[in-house]
Structures are given as C-alpha cells and as structure tokens.
Amino acid sequence: MSTWIQQAVARGRLTTRFPWAPPNEEEAPITAHAPEVPPPATRTLPLAAPVCPTGAIESEGVRQGACIRCARCLSHGLTPTGPVDLMASSIALLRSPSGLRHEPPSVRSPSPGFRRSLHVFLIDVGSCNACNREALGLANPYYDSQRLGIFFTNSPRHADVLLVVGIPTREMLPSLSRTYEAMPGPKAVVAIGACALEGGIFHGNPHAALPLSDHVPVDAYVPGCPPPPLAILSALWRVMRGPPSREGP
Template identity: 50%
Template structure:
C-alpha cells in the first residue's frame, strides 16, 4: 500500500468544520481578527495615541475604519484589542466603519445568489496586488478548507462565473478589463472585494499609476476586510452572497 494512503489513514479528516462550527483560535488567531476598543470612554485617548501610528489612517478621532485596517497591530499598545469575529469584518462599505467604539448598525447583506442553488462558480481577478490576497483566496481549494464540499468552485471564465472576487488596487491598464469581466458575467452575479487594497487602496492608496477603489469601477456587493483576510473570511463572504452564511443558516447546509 502506498505510504501516502497510510499517512492519510492515520491522520484522518483534517478539513475545517466551518461554517457548521465557529472557527477555532488555531484557524484564526487574534492577530487575524478585526481590532477594536470596547470601552467608548477610552476610545478618544486610544485613538489619539494610535492614530499617528496607523499607516493607512484607519484610526481617527471619529472612529475606526475596518476597511482600511491592515492588521499591523501598531495600535495594540494604545489600548486597541484584536479578537473580533471574522464575520464582523465582512460588510457593505459603510458597515465597516465604527463610530468611536460603537460598531455600525448591523445591516442585512443582500443575497443576490440565493436563488441559484448550492453551486457557486468563482472567478478571481487580480487588478494590482502583492499576491497575498490571491494566496488566501486560492487556499479555499486545498483539502483543509475544501470549498468544493459547499458547492464552491473556481472557474477560468467570467462567462461561467456567479461571483467575481477582486483583489488589489485597480491599476490604470486594468480598469477596462475589470469592467469587461463584470459585463461578461451572466445574471444573477455578485462582486466580492477582498482585502484592504481592493476596499480603499490599502498601503498603496494615492500612489502614482493606481486608480480608484474597485467599487467605483464595478458595483461591489460585499467587502472582506484584512491584509490579507484569512481564507475563512473569504469563504464567509461568498456564502453570505448566497444566503448560506452562519448568521442566516446557522451553519452549513
């Protein structure tokens, strides 16, 4: 018997149980989760210290923008804490902005793909990234995350895609291809902007040769914050678009 079969037999099933069960701390450590200050009274002083340290200006006296946060953790000595749920970092754009220590009012994320059934085809497009988000998204195809068990597959053609996953800051030469890719997708369709760069430019915001955020080129249904976001956060985003996330379905269906 080949040795790899024996190794697999001894090791057993290693695939994550998400979304049937919440992710463990091993799967997503605190430093991979959204940061926050839970005490509203302490936010002003914490923001005064952490604001100048923040490389993406995610922290201001007015609040915290999860969409800009790159999880550099420079704010932790000032009183911020990492440890929110990964789902709290996935929202429409205004749902990622905390006013002081108060989270945004929870708004239901539309599920534009709810009527297409369990099969979801994903097309990944890199419009100008460092490749970190690409690796996290593509990890969904490996045996640990195994997105296929949930009916999620990657396709090589936008004409076969239900979800357009965009990573990176749009560079000038890719504005046209991004629009044409979106237009080539059949309805119903959805767009997932993954990572701080796709949401608002990340650490590259304002640099020459980079254009506007993804949402001004194509309509974005959901934003997945992080730099890069962990694979389970991306998985939650895709499932939300189909109305199959933990919040709505109570786990895997």
C-alpha cells in the first residue's frame, strides 16, 4: 500500500536551486519576459511600436512594466529575451514601473529588519487572478519559498511586505491604504504584474486609479503578465537580502 511518505520519496526533489543556481528553462520560460531587440538594431523599434497594444515599445527600448508579453511584436523584428538570468538581471525587479530593460535595479532602503525572514501579505486590488495564483504558487514544492524564510501570512498585522496584484480599482483604494496602515514597520510594498505597474492591457481604464505609488509607497516593481513565480521570488529575496550573491547558503 502506498503511503504519503512513499509518495514523497518517490517523487524526489522538485524544488528549484534558485537563488543558489541559475534557473532552468522550465522554471523561467523565455516567453514570460518582454521581447527586445539587440542594441545595435534599435531602429526596428519604431516599426514595431504600432502593433503594441499597450504602447510599451519606445524608440529607446521596451518599457518592461508596460509589456504584457502578447508576442505581437515578435513578427516585427523583436525577439524574446530569455532565458533570463534572474540572478543578475533587472527583469525580476524594477525601480520604477516604466523601467527599461537595462536600467540597474535597486530597492529602496533594504531594511536590516528583513535579514532572515520575510512575511508576505497578498492584496488583490483588481487582478485577473493569474498574479494571485503565481504569487501563492511560491509556496508549492517547486519553489518552496519557506526554505528561504519567505512566508505568506493571513494578516497584514504580521506582514513585512505587501504584495500588490492587479490594477487598483477605485473601490479598493481605501482598503489598500487601510491595509498598508495596518502593517507594522519596517515594511515594504512590492507591486507585481503589468496591471499593478502601468495598468497592462487595461491602461487608461476609467475604473482604475493609477499609478499605484499615489496610494502607497512602492519599493519594487515586478513586471510580467503574470510574472513567473521565480521573478516574484527573486524580487522578494532581494527585498529581504539586498542583491543576491552567487555563493551557496
């Protein structure tokens, strides 16, 4: 008869090596990241700009936060940028919602209070549910955020980080600021997903009140539609520990 223990042993180790080793293609699929052109060929960008539904393509590059990875521009000379080295790249984390690909990432005031563990509270302010799933999916054995000391909590009273998903609707604004207020300091806010950054496909929506930073101070932005789980994990890890190191634990 099969038992839970047999099951667990038979399935072996599933968990990613990240952040101690670069992620593989399955964990960080190419298509989850914004397309780009190699720097010498930037003249293709204006040609591709009209097909972009969110207006993310500008003459200097692709605005990471606005891109929803719809892949329309791929037939206009742009190519996917992956596989992405989450450990070094800015993909996982942006300083401002409209950051370009090659801008250096930084986190506002990494707090000494977050050294060993990070308690994360998720708030949905108008998402399509995909970002929620990807964020909460960090707890599954493939990503196992608990091994890094990153936990999801059920109350903002216990939270260090507010993870904001979705395009902030007007109905949710008071709740958003109430939630931020309820958190003890030191605290950080991480916005994930194109909707929370620049509105994504719903930019210009009359029901929404963008930008998010008008309502809560945002410390880091994670682009993607939705961002792959490792991008979220990498962002949380960096909020907790500063720039990741390549050394083992």
